[in-house]
Amino acid sequence: MGTSKGRGPTIAKDVNRQIIYRQMKHNRETTRVDLARTLNLHKNTVNAIIGEFMETGFVEELGQQAQSGAGRKATVIQFQARNKWAIGVQITSDVIHWAVTDLYAQPIASYSVPLRDAAPDNVVQSLLSEADKLLVTYGAEACVGMCIGIPGLMEEHRSSIIHSSHLSWQHVPLLALLKDRLSIPLKLDNSVKLASLGEQWHGSGSGSNDFAYCYFGNGVGCSLVASGSVVRGSVGAAGELGHFVLEPDGPLCGCGNRGCLEALVSLPALLRQISEADGAGSSEPLSWETVLDRLHHKDPVVLEVLRGAGRTIGQALSYVVNLLNPKLVVCDGPLMQASSILFPHIESELQRRCLSAVIPVRVARSELYPYASCIGAAADAIQTWEAATYPL
Ligand SMILES: [Zn+2]
Incomplete structure (x- = not known):
């Protein structure tokens, strides 16, 4: 989020937008009145930002609140977790596991593609062709990114693999090999570390x-x-x-x-x-x-x-x-x-x-077998996108 002199009101609105996004995602369903009360914001501020979110598809109105009471019934609004989507991938020596998830890292689809040969060129080809299919099916513009889990040690910035005994890889700059061919944000991490994130979001570790x-x-x-x-x-x-x-x-x-x-x-x-x-x-x-x-x-x-x-x-x-x-x-x-x-x-x-x-x-x-790592990878891609788009 950029900052500059004279952007005071804009920055305040940016911060409010971030707070409302996170609260909407946390609550899943709420009302504008509840949001204003919970976040201690003016109702006009909430109305304006929810209006933006409705235009971009993050929020939909569900209808009037059922509860009775004094005053007007409020309209229930719902966070649309499928407005964006993420890709989580796990590479093993004989299969590539895939998960397509919503913004809660809940799988929309998960499947496994056999790998004949784990040589880097072959893996890159397999990743590109499968990712291309997903971007056509689910829409490239709504994809927040793709994170890939590897059984091995990464260099400091986690863009290339130093060593993977299970894949027999040494010094493979995987993200550089994919970056020119895929226009979505890409990340790389150790597959076991990503699996623990998957367990934290949706599995036994939740x-x-x-x-x-x-x-x-x-x-x-x-x-x-x-x-x-x-x-x-x-x-x-x-x-x-x-x-x-x-x-x-x-x-x-x-x-x-x-x-x-x-x-x-x-x-x-x-x-x-x-x-x-x-x-x-x-x-x-x-x-x-x-x-x-x-x-x-x-x-x-x-x-x-x-x-x-x-x-x-x-x-x-x-x-x-x-x-x-x-x-x-x-x-x-x-x-x-x-x-x-x-x-x-x-x-x-x-x-x-x-x-x-x-x-x-x-x-x-684990309740997520064999997709714990993919779900964690998707969660990582979502966290990275949210940290850049709605930082707090
Ligand atoms: Zn040993």
Whole structure:
């Protein structure tokens, strides 16, 4: 919002416009009279700004207020969250997840596009062609922006990726590769950090200011939310739960250490442990779907390996809980499709290993799987647009 000498009344109106936008969004439905009373503004000011919002489509009149009483009935006005829309994207090594959301980051559509090859050129092509389709379908002029989640480390300004072991990327200037071809605002962030934002807006973490979000899949990731904000650390690498060393003589991890949590409970690690326990009789490569099917039939090998995984995860989480004292730990990712067997062991390890001062801590499965990261990405794009358009 620009400021200059002599713009006093304009600045006052800008501020009032911002306050009314945020209050309208918060209330969803209200009346001009209630807005004036709540915000302590003159009714003419509210009327003028609501008139502008009606012209630009942010507000619609619903009709007369039902309640009876003295004086004239007021007209109910409603915030139009679909007047603008956002795109949230999560890139993984074999699929790109997409969410199109309204201004509350509520999905209007969510879907996943398989990725044959995670090479940067191929990913850029896939992003461009899918984004073009969405901009035609939902209208480019109403799009507030697109944010992309990546499993990796970004440089300071989060416009390019320094390193992503899961995508096998080194120094990929992703936003620069997209910027010339897409005319909407673009952002980039770590997909696990975005997922914790998604949980905060709409998932198990909603209403929680202190929680840990943990992802268990081909890798293990964690995002810590403290006092309502994501903890980033000095170079943005906070939350490397996957590389807590739990067995110093354990299996080799991709990071070069031995016995990291990721080397013990990632999907590839668990498939390997189950195959080894199956013995020589099994020659078929094992899939996670097969393991879930065997779990459903109470296969003793699968039960034993997953019980051990639950205890190991509980041990790792006890360090997080003792350190951060979260109210909640949200567990997400494909491994949590086996939460019925994992959770009792995670919870009993937490009980056993955590200081009584940090208990109780609730462990919950993500309700947004597999779109937590996309929803968080869309929320990030909305926050960025609102901060620029209606700053407070
Ligand atoms: Zn490691």
